[in-house]
Amino acid sequence: MAIKITRNEFRPISRRRFLSTAAGAGIGAIAMPYLSRAADRPLVTHGVQSGDVSSDSGVVWARADRASQMLVEVSTSESFANARALPPIAALPESDFTAKMLLENLPGGQGIFYRVKFRDLAHTSIESEPVVGRFRTAPSDRRDVSFVWGGDVAGQGWGINPDDGGMLTFSTMRKHRPDFLLHSGDTIYADGIISSEVKLADGKIWKNVTIPEKAKVAETLEEYRAAHKYNFLDDNVRAFNAEVPIFVQWDDHEVTNNWSASKELPAAYKERNIALLAARAARAFHEMYPMRESIVEPGRVYRSISYGPLLDVFVLDERSYRGPNGPNLQETYGPDAYFIGPDQMAWLKRSLLDSRAMWKVIASDMPLSLIVYDDAANRRGSEAFAQGDGPPRGRELEIADILRFIKTAPIHNTVWLTADVHYAAAHYYNPNKAQFQEFEPFWEFVSGPLHAGTFGPNELDNTFGPEVRFIKAPGEGKQNLPPSEGMQFFGHVKIDGASGQMTVTLRDRADVALWSTTLDPKLG
Template sequence: MTIAIRAKQGLTRRQLLVRSASTVALAGLGGVAKPYLSRAADRPGIGCGIQSGDVSAESAVIWARADRPARMQVECSTVESFASILRTGSADALPDSDFTAKLLLDGLPSGQDIFYRVRFESIDTRGISGETQTGHFRTAPTKQGSVSFVWSGDTLGQGWGIDPARGGLRTYCTMRDNRPDFFIHSGDHIYADCPVPSELKLPNGAVWRNIVTEEKSVVAHSLAQFRGNYKYNWLDDNLRAFHAEVPMLAQWDDHEVTNDWSPVGSADETGYAEDGTSNLVARARRAFHEFMPMRAMPERDGRVYRKVAYGPLLDVFLIDMRSYRDSTWNKRDDKSETFILGPAQLAWLKRELAASDATWKVIAADLPIGLVSEDAIALGDGPPRRRECEIADLLSFMQRAGIRNTVWLTADMHYTAAHHYDPNRAVFQNFEPFWEFVSGPLHAGTWAPGELDNTFGPKAMFQKGCTAEQGENLAPCFGLQFFGRVDIDGESEIMTVTLKDVDNRDLWSVDIEPRPDARPGQMLAQHI
């Protein structure tokens, strides 16, 4: 199992020099008995890359994967030269977790650039270690200041894998050039149900040539195959460079398991465990948590939904619209009980939104609200029904509690759009106006914009995807790969949302001015 532990207190430069000298001496002594350990091939290496995630004002999770059983050693500093070491820590990378390791670095200064370096050390022989890789993240501020981040989703879908001749996963390079404080991945980190063939024909007659691996050549069923999907992503230079420099807030959607999955009804030939849970989902969930730089929550049964506070101006609420949903298609004539968040998560979201003192409350969702889909929320024009009822309940609660400045971000639809929701256009009207922004894919097939319904009054202020002439599932090389950027000004508190493409072009942008919360004092508790 991947583990996370508290980091040790930092060492002085003198202590590090003494320890290094001792290590060299011990290695020299051990070299007489085991001379083969001096060869590079016998030293544990970094099997994928390094990444950070779930960054707070004083901590962050560091992740890496070894190429064999090893112990991950991490050092961090506030200076790129590592002239002084702020914190150190270690965590084991063992076969049970496919040699992945996580470490929670805490006690860090807020609002500070943190540089970290990772190496793997032999578990059997102290001092025998492999290559070192360096990374960077910035801790959240405690004082008011400007914040910038990017978001998107949908990586390596529809058979469009890594074609090095076409630049690989180019959107990751473009996002890295934006120098964001962090990145929200809105889900579909992998497409476990979409094998990657060696070649695909393009509409213009050219050929797309994928890197191919054994585990990515089939639909994932085994734990090894799910893990192999994540390892495939790390073959891309752009993705490795991005994750080494930009911390990630990860959530999941359906393709981490299989298309349109639900807790009950999504299973393979192995069926269900004694408690009724899907074995397929359990394997997929395990691989997801092994490869994501998320804080360990073992007491919460692999929970994905959580809040990440990023200073006085921003709280991010990462929700899970897969794990607690009903297991039926979202059809209007179905009279069975339906939900997409589930009672426990919905109560948590209301409670955390009401308690938030941040100017902006970003709700990072893995599905949009008003786009009609049998797999999502919207059913078509008319009053709230089925899953729409949970959203109506949440929106009306926020209105009663005086919670304002909520912005919804998502991906999933494989095009980019800006939706403005207004009760004056809606059938259901008990809510405050708000924005929802859709952006993606990072690297997958592009689709045409979908249909909006009038239940909550959305209006498409901008949308861009493929056209009927281009056809569905347009390849990434045609430039319709998207992400969004959010900038919050430290003085005016204005949020600027910009929809961008793989070539870093600004496609559309809006400035949103914050409104003061209209909280009704002590009456707020009655609505929670």
């Protein structure tokens, strides 16, 4: 029988550990009137998260089940000795009872423990049980850096299946104790229904945990929020989130498949206004993740995150500013060819130029040279950068401009990380084999899905001279493989503090190292 979760049935995991931690910190002796109303206490409904961590700060997130104040304590000790209590912030219905707080003035390269609870606004003597999370701040010196990346979660109807262990890739990634997860987008599939059962090719049944809101495509703000909260029901995801910070970006499925201003919505949508759907989706996305929010442009996704002297991460937004998903064959650059757009391009150039980190990771939610059709059935229209073999056209003009800038600046040690296509690959970009040659050689690494159907491989566009050095994909006739087939992928990056070498490894959910390479930094 499939498991169905209603919104009031979820309870946090590891209750015993959290209670023992709280008692060890000296808060076990609580007044009897407080305990007598235990059944009325608020709940931390979906675990805790941290994100956008720097050398002296990080953002923490949690959600309550009612109007509350979020109370956060922070310490460098798991015992919470000498913990610092921060001023409370509100968690209100307007934000779906979510709240996030920037923790500042933290020591660099240090393990940070935080404890979150909620105080009922209607009965201020009543507080939730505390939930504990941890992260490590970015180093101020050249210590080793380790992180994982990937995208695509709960896609194609493959949801949380307890019989398959849930979203197992998150458990595998957690074992590596990474400094952070770079989430490359498609954090949810707002356009994807999660049915209670899916019949597999061998006749077996895949059984999903379900919630009412995932029985249809997301259209309302509440339905978009619910799609994110669905993923947080998974034990592996919550355990991962409590220990590993997230640097998150979005792609198309946070709204609907292949969305752009020209999107023609399928019949499943009663709401026909794509701009309105995107606005609701963006609000839910920002509510549900521990992102640093821009005061210059509220709702901005693109940003840079400095992670010590060895690494800067430049998170792109390839959705909010793109032109229509049309043919994109323009010979000159203009609004119809926008993909990241002029303002974001100018920001990226400035930020790369200002970076003093050894490695510059450019987080692109879509690959540079893999062809993705807007209308896959008829092989028409453009969803990604690639426009087919030949010199740069349309959206490719942006990549040509960026690559030319990186060469002439000059800026060394850039690496592109991406997901989107639901398979693993390593691409080496060789100007000697490119149609456009004004760039220095560089690497692009592709990973994912973290928990979705496996597809591919895609056609390769020769404009920028990509060479496929590794690929792991199901191949023709074996598309949309379920997670139980094991072809779920993530990437793992290690930067050696002493040598500065970057080792990139592509792994599957069983933690098999499929392929690896070590890159030497260019100095000076």
